[in-house]
Amino acid sequence: MPFTKVPEYSAKHPKPADITYEYGTAGFRTIGENLESTVFRVGLLAALRSQSKQGQVIGVMITASHNHERDNGVKLIDPLGEMLQQSWEAYCSKLANAASDADVQSVLEEVARAEKIDTSIKAKVAYARDTRPSGPLLQGALEDGLEALNVEATNYGIISTPQLHYIVRCLNTAGTRAAYGEPTETGYNAKYGSAYLRLVEGKEKPTTLHIDAANGVGAPQVRKLAESINSPYFNIEVHNHDTETLGKLNIDCGADYVKSNQRQPAGVTLIPGGRYCSFDGDADRIVFYYADEAGRFHLLDGDKIATLVATSASVQTAYANGSSTSFIKDSLKLPTVFAKTGVKHLHHEAEKMAIGVYFEANGHGTVLFNPSAVTALTNATPTSPAQADAIERLWALRDLINESVGDAMSDMLLVETILICKQWTLADWDQAYTDLPSRLLKVVVNDRSVFQTTNAEQTLTSPAGLQDVVDSIVAKFPKGRSFVRPSGTEDAVRVYAEAATRHDCDQLAYTVAGAVFDKAGGRGERPAEFL
Numbered sequence: 164m165p166f167t168k169v170p171e172y173s174a175k176h177p178k179p180a181d182i183t184y185e186y187g188t189a190g191f192r193t194i195g196e197n198l199e200s201t202v203f204r205v206g207l208l209a210a211l212r213s214q215s216k217q218g219q220v221i222g223v224m225i226t227a228s229h230n231h232e233r234d235n236g237v238k239l240i241d242p243l244g245e246m247l248q249q250s251w252e253a254y255c256s257k258l259a260n261a262a263s264d265a266d267v268q269s270v271l272e273e274v275a276r277a278e279k280i281d282t283s284i285k286a287k288v289a290y291a292r293d294t295r296p297s298g299p300l301l302q303g304a305l306e307d308g309l310e311a312l313n314v315e316a317t318n319y320g321i322i323s324t325p326q327l328h329y330i331v332r333c334l335n336t337a338g339t340r341a342a343y344g345e346p347t348e349t350g351y352n353a354k355y356g357s358a359y360l361r362l363v364e365g366k367e368k369p370t371t372l373h374i375d376a377a378n379g380v381g382a383p384q385v386r387k388l389a390e391s392i393n394s395p396y397f398n399i400e401v402h403n404h405d406t407e408t409l410g411k412l413n414i415d416c417g418a419d420y421v422k423s424n425q426r427q428p429a430g431v432t433l434i435p436g437g438r439y440c441s442f443d444g445d446a447d448r449i450v451f452y453y454a455d456e457a458g459r460f461h462l463l464d465g466d467k468i469a470t471l472v473a474t475s476a477s478v479q480t481a482y483a484n485g486s487s488t489s490f491i492k493d494s495l496k497l498p499t500v501f502a503k504t505g506v507k508h509l510h511h512e513a514e515k516m517a518i519g520v521y522f523e524a525n526g527h528g529t530v531l532f533n534p535s536a537v538t539a540l541t542n543a544t545p546t547s548p549a550q551a552d553a554i555e556r557l558w559a560l561r562d563l564i565n566e567s568v569g570d571a572m573s574d575m576l577l578v579e580t581i582l583i584c585k586q587w588t589l590a591d592w593d594q595a596y597t598d599l600p601s602r603l604l605k606v607v608v609n610d611r612s613v614f615q616t617t618n619a620e621q622t623l624t625s626p627a628g629l630q631d632v633v634d635s636i637v638a639k640f641p642k643g644r645s646f647v648r649p650s651g652t653e654d655a656v657r658v659y660a661e662a663a664t665r666h667d668c669d670q671l672a673y674t675v676a677g678a679v680f681d682k683a684g685g686r687g688e689r690p691a692e693f694l
């Protein structure tokens with residue numbers, strides 16, 4: 164029987180009785196030391212997922228990305244490097260919550276039956292982790308899960324999340340017409356670095372790009388990318404690169420900090436005319452920023468990246484600043500659609516477009532070329548040297564983009580390419596439109612599962628009556644917009660607000676957050692009253 168060894172292995176990684184796990188926005192996320200049983204079980208499920216895909220390689224990434232260092236997480240990556248098919252998320256949650264070691268075996272049997280899995284197929288898994296202190300413990304648990312089901316497993320070490328997505332896609336497409344590249348770190352750097360140079364060489368060289376690496380895995384990885392590119396066209400200085408000292412990851416730095424606080428990270432002094440960007444802890448998000456002559460901070464977030472890149476349709480979430488949506492529709496005259504938060508939702512919408520651009524405001528996104536666009540490019544016959552050059556540049560552009568998932572390093576090279584080709588400074592790019600003032604707050608409540616939403620998460624359907632309260636508050640503010648949704652990566656409810664002025668925006672955000680706290684079981688400190 165394929166699963167007979169499972170209970171014995173499972174006994175080494177007992178599930179804490181009082182915790183219920185849920186596969187959320189980007190897999191399981193919680194305090195690292197509470198995740199051992201879950202990561203072990205994800206290893207088991209990765210094996211079944213691989214068998215259900217006729218032995219293609221499935222990825223397992225251990226990371227909690229932008230979250231605090233004490234947190235950790237784990238997610239599965241499907242064969243083309245995309246997020247796990249959503250119908251399997253329920254299996255993940257069920258397995259993670261199985262009460263006993265025997266139940267773990269029963270759930271596996273149930274999944275194998277439901278999905279008609281041939282368990283004699285050799286399962287293959289590629290795994291990696293970020294720099295978090297709980298990483299080695301969780302990696303050990305994962306390896307036990309893989310061993311229990313005799314999986315052919317490869318450890319890719321400490322790499323960025325998008326690098327593992329890339330590697331999984333490379334492994335499963337090797338030797339086919341869709342071959343994506345060499346499934347190694349070196350192959351990743353060579354692919355993206357050479358595409359970048361093909362696009363920018365011969366143009367004017369950019370000035371230094373200052374990178375805040377959030378004291379995470381992006382620091383060593385972007386340095387390796389720079390060594391591989393080895394050109395004055397990629398001249399970087401890496402800040403917040405301490406991955407050794409405990410307590411530094413994502414603290415007062417990184418893309419999430421910069422976006423949420425709308426200020427530069429600690430450890431970086433902004434000089435007017437300088438060029439800056441921040442990665443998050445696992446290097447799947449990026450935001451840019453600069454200081455103007457008066458020293459004022461200006462943020463170029465995922466919305467701004469989308470408008471820089473968009474030549475075709477785009478996908479946004481409710482967090483997209485209202486000004487960016489108006490700019491895409493009214494000035495670029497491009498269609499834009501809304502999806503729920505989480506790149507897994509945006510990715511699927513973008514797949515429906517010929518060239519689909521999707522970015523979350525937090526800096527997580529990419530560009531997808533669907534098969535019809537690739538066929539058109541393949542069949543295009545140039546009738547002039549200029550057309551031949553344009554086609555060649557489009558191929559290089561496609562090679563520059565990590566289509567499997569949002570990727571800070573690939574996105575950074577994409578933005579640099581566009582800025583170099585247009586000869587734009589960050590301030591030039593920023594001119595396109597002015598963001599409405601916005602604010603994102605967190606409210607801790609007793610039970611965030613009571614928060615249910617519809618309309619791409621912009622409208623609450625539960626708790627009963629709360630949406631009416633939000634609507635009545637919003638109505639008082641010119642250009643006001645606010646929504647409330649439960650986070651899928653943290654134990655909190657998020658409140659987003661934007662309005663015509665900074666004062667109105669903050670008042671709106673804190674009033675809505677206060678109403679959530681009062682009417683839906685707020686815990687701890689009430690969101691500070693805005694005066």
Ligand code: G16
Nearest residue numbers: 188189228229505506650651652653
């Ligand atoms: C993850 C997801 C993103 C999402 C973010 C916040 O980011 O990949 O798509 O926007 O969480 O999600 P939530 O508001 O549900 O907590 P990351 O960078 O942490 O992987």
